[in-house]
Amino acid sequence: MSAPEGWNPRIVVFACNWCSYAGADTAGVSRIQHQPHFRMIRVMCSGRIQPGFVLRAFEKGADGVLVSGCHIGDCHYLFGNERAVEQFEKTRAVTRILGLEDERLRLEWISAAEGARFAQVIDQFTERVRALGPSPLAREAR
Amino acid sequence: MTRAHGERLSDIAARTRAWACYDCGKCSATCPVTRIGGALSPRRTVLSTNLLHADVAVYGAEIASCLTCGACDRRCPVQVDFTGLVRALREVSHEEDAQPECPHGGALQSLMRMMARGTLQQQRLDWLGPDLHTDPAHGAVFLWTGCTVYYDAFFPEYGMRTLDVTRAAVRLLNALGQVPVVSPDEVCCGHDLLWNGDRASFEALARRNAALIQESGAEVVVAPCAECARTLRLDYGPFLGSSPRIQHLSEYLAERLSDLPLVRETTRRVTFQDPCRLGRHLGVVDAPRSLLAAVPGLELVEMAHAGLNATCCAGGTWSACDRYAKKLQVERLKEAKATGAEILVTACPKCQIHFRCAQKDPNLGQDIAIEMQDVAQVLADAL
Ligand code: FES
Numbered sequence: 001m002s003a004p005e006g007w008n009p010r011i012v013v014f015a016c017n018w019c020s021y022a023g024a025d026t027a028g029v030s031r032i033q034h035q036p037h038f039r040m041i042r043v044m045c046s047g048r049i050q051p052g053f054v055l056r057a058f059e060k061g062a063d064g065v066l067v068s069g070c071h072i073g074d075c076h077y078l079f080g081n082e083r084a085v086e087q088f089e090k091t092r093a094v095t096r097i098l099g100l101e102d103e104r105l106r107l108e109w110i111s112a113a114e115g116a117r118f119a120q121v122i123d124q125f126t127e128r129v130r131a132l133g134p135s136p137l138a139r140e141a142r
Numbered sequence: 143m144t145r146a147h148g149e150r151l152s153d154i155a156a157r158t159r160a161w162a163c164y165d166c167g168k169c170s171a172t173c174p175v176t177r178i179g180g181a182l183s184p185r186r187t188v189l190s191t192n193l194l195h196a197d198v199a200v201y202g203a204e205i206a207s208c209l210t211c212g213a214c215d216r217r218c219p220v221q222v223d224f225t226g227l228v229r230a231l232r233e234v235s236h237e238e239d240a241q242p243e244c245p246h247g248g249a250l251q252s253l254m255r256m257m258a259r260g261t262l263q264q265q266r267l268d269w270l271g272p273d274l275h276t277d278p279a280h281g282a283v284f285l286w287t288g289c290t291v292y293y294d295a296f297f298p299e300y301g302m303r304t305l306d307v308t309r310a311a312v313r314l315l316n317a318l319g320q321v322p323v324v325s326p327d328e329v330c331c332g333h334d335l336l337w338n339g340d341r342a343s344f345e346a347l348a349r350r351n352a353a354l355i356q357e358s359g360a361e362v363v364v365a366p367c368a369e370c371a372r373t374l375r376l377d378y379g380p381f382l383g384s385s386p387r388i389q390h391l392s393e394y395l396a397e398r399l400s401d402l403p404l405v406r407e408t409t410r411r412v413t414f415q416d417p418c419r420l421g422r423h424l425g426v427v428d429a430p431r432s433l434l435a436a437v438p439g440l441e442l443v444e445m446a447h448a449g450l451n452a453t454c455c456a457g458g459t460w461s462a463c464d465r466y467a468k469k470l471q472v473e474r475l476k477e478a479k480a481t482g483a484e485i486l487v488t489a490c491p492k493c494q495i496h497f498r499c500a501q502k503d504p505n506l507g508q509d510i511a512i513e514m515q516d517v518a519q520v521l522a523d524a525l
Binding site for chain 1: 246247248249252253255256257259261262263264265266291292295296298
């Protein structure tokens with residue numbers, strides 16, 4: 001469905017404390033411009049981001065959810081992001097059955113140094129979600 | 143306690159006959175959670191409701207740990223509807239946002255509530271193969287598939303294959319010459335949300351499903367899941383009226399046993415787990431047994447607690463899962479093993495999920511390892 005005039009997507013970004021949240025900070029201190037239509041939720045490690053978190057965001061009307069963490073091998077709890085992948089795949093499997101478009105949900109690894117990459121991921125994801133329009137769940141929830 | 147609370151609780155007490163309690167304590171003596179040391183005493187909950195003590199009856203840990211298995215209801219000499227009481231109290235605590243976090247981070251409840259919105263086109267029928275004959279909209283028999291497609295996707299780590307139960311159900315109905323309705327628009331029956339206290343979402347789901355069933359022209363809705371069968375039969379009255387007939391798959395098949403070509407011999411020995419929703423809630427204990435007896439060569443050995451006395455799988459409504467639930471599951475699996483059976487047969491996909499989870503305990507391993515199948519699978523294998 002096409003988005004109403006002047007509509008901006010509502011995006012939830014889950015970010016781990018040690019890499020991707022710090023990556024967002026790097027983007028900030030480097031004054032890299034990026035799309036601002038997201039709310040960030042910081043967790044200690046991406047392994048914490050269980051399906052319930054993501055599903056609740058969609059239930060409450062998020063148009064897109066981005067799950068982010070340290071690159072594989074860099075997790076500060078060793079294998080937390082490997083667990084994050086498992087949780088993400090499980091989430092994707094059920095959102096697919098539910099009928100939500102795949103592009104509303106994304107997993108990205110962003111290190112603390114990758115400020116520019118953070119901005120790029122946010123911009124790309126925001127544009128993708130913008131193109132999809134409001135989430136079918138947000139239409140009623142709003 | 144506010145005045146509103148007082149009125150609410152006394153109304154609930156009247157509706158569920160809690161007022162009739164004369165404090166004999168049989169409920170607490172029967173309750174599996176109480177027996178194992180959990181945070182529940184049905185008697186205390188009943189008396190607290192009668193005394194309008196919302197701190198215990200609404201905000202306490204007790205109502206969340208009740209399995210709503212109905213064991214106490216059966217023994218109560220004055221017919222207090224304890225499971226009904228717990229359901230009503232959970233509605234109050236849900237409205238006040240006073241409930242503990244649901245297991246699995248509330249993911250399953252979120253899924254159900256999103257289905258209730260009705261703004262999504264689900265992709266729920268990928269499991270249908272060319273060998274399974276179904277109709278997406280119209281037919282005399284409506285096969286209620288439930289949430290098995292979601293469970294298999296959500297619990298890959300348990301090797302969940304609850305969809306095999308659904309497939310077996312289609313094969314059995316096909317063997318009887320039926321082409322059942324399997325709808326792409328079915329949504330969760332709402333059982334868990336209703337028992338978690340979220341009546342508004344339950345009603346939204348029920349309205350959608352009732353319309354779907356009515357448009358199908360079905361004479362009977364057949365559910366392989368005990369919870370769905372219970373909900374459609376006992377809770378869909380206001381939405382569905384008195385028709386069509388609602389049956390658990392085992393009831394439907396038991397009435398047509400002579401038409402079912404069960405030819406393949408087996409030498410296996412099985413035991414049967416009565417789901418609480420099928421046995422105590424719906425009073426159906428003979429139908430699944432008559433099906434098992436009809437499989438050539440199959441031997442059924444009963445557990446120490448069977449039929450209306452069966453211990454439940456301790457996880458039915460996704461409302462609480464704790465060490466007491468685990469302990470009950472382990473006990474039950476040991477009871478199943480003690481029969482010498484090779485297969486634990488159930489008639490509800492949820493029983494399988496909860497027992498399989500308990501079997502992940504690395505310390506118990508072989509003590510509780512037993513193959514599990516649904517009665518529909520056992521029967522379909524004999525075709
Ligand atoms: S700490 Fe960043 S993913 Fe584990």
